[in-house]
Amino acid sequence: xxxxxxxxxxxxxxxRQSVAFWCNPISGHATLYWYQQILGQGxxxxxxxxxxxxxxxxxxxxxxxxxxxxxxxxxTLKIQPAKLxxxxxxxxxxxxxxxxEEQYFGPGTRLTVx
Amino acid sequence: xQKIEQNSEALNIQEGKTATLTCNYTNYSPAYLQWxxxxxxxxxxxxxxxxxxxxxxxxxxxxxxxDTTLKQSLFHITASQPADSATYLCALPSSASKIIFxxxxxxxIRP
Numbered sequence: 001x002x003x004x005x006x007x008x009x010x011x012x013x014x015x016r017q018s019v020a021f022w023c024n025p026i027s028g029h030a031t032l033y034w035y036q037q038i039l040g041q042g043x044x045x046x047x048x049x050x051x052x053x054x055x056x057x058x059x060x061x062x063x064x065x066x067x068x069x070x071x072x073x074x075x076t077l078k079i080q081p082a083k084l085x086x087x088x089x090x091x092x093x094x095x096x097x098x099x100x101e102e103q104y105f106g107p108g109t110r111l112t113v114x
Numbered sequence: 115x116q117k118i119e120q121n122s123e124a125l126n127i128q129e130g131k132t133a134t135l136t137c138n139y140t141n142y143s144p145a146y147l148q149w150x151x152x153x154x155x156x157x158x159x160x161x162x163x164x165x166x167x168x169x170x171x172x173x174x175x176x177x178x179x180x181d182t183t184l185k186q187s188l189f190h191i192t193a194s195q196p197a198d199s200a201t202y203l204c205a206l207p208s209s210a211s212k213i214i215f216x217x218x219x220x221x222x223i224r225p
Contacts, residue, residue: 004157042118042203042215043158056212091157102148103213105157 002026004106006092012112018080021109025073025094031055033103034067034077035091043091049075050097082113116141116208118216126222127194135189135219137204143182144206149189152201152218161202162189194223 005024013019025032031050035043046065048055051072060067064083069075079086089108095101117140127133137147146165150158164171164180164187171178177190191198201218208214 040122040217042205042217045212045214048212056209093157102160102163103158105159107155108157 004092004094004104006090006106006109008109009107010110010112012114013082015084015113016081018078019082019111020076020078021090021092021111023075023077023092023106025075025092026104028096029094029104030072030097031095031101032069032075033091033093033095034075035093037089037091037108039088046077079111082111084113087111087113116144116206116214118204118206118214120204120216121219122217124220124222126224129194129196129223129225131194133191133194133198133221133223135202135204135221137187137189137216139185139206143185146206147178147180147187148205148213149176149178149187150203150205150215152203158203158215191221196223196225199223 007022033048034046036046037043046060047057047067049069052069065079067077089110091105091108093103093105095103119138146163148163149161151161152158162171162173162178164178175192179188199222201220203218204216205213
């Protein structure tokens, strides 16, 4: 079974530039998550989709971050404009729909904003 | 709001010994609690889930306990090996649909 795919793996941009990350979840997984993980901290949920609908985006900084999941499969997360404090690893995860489901994580994208 | 506390200091133990990691939460007892392993440069990997009505769960050399009175879960690795060195994350639901993660404890097993 193929895992969660993410690209790019690394990205370096200057502040005020924009950046986009892509995620392809495990086939058949209806729920998709984007997390931000700052060095030394646990993952923090940014947005959760079920199929192509948003379940939770309460911690997404909507003035600069946006995400979409067209057709309920792949997803993109965009930051525009980036700030220094956005430097982090952005993790995508997916899971089956259910009351309690383990999440399968991708390798993440390490973003450095200079 | 629910908060998770994991020991931020790294845990260093000798190979062959039992490693014990702690996860404390602050508010209501969650319906379940999960443990994940994260290696450098990789995403977390699910290890075990324990429900609120379960006192203990085992999987090979791993054992998790859940004490709702103490608001604590303990994660044990018996007969530890250098390959067990990683960061271990505790996670639990903060709402019907959202899971929150602790900051993790870094475990180092020396030969």
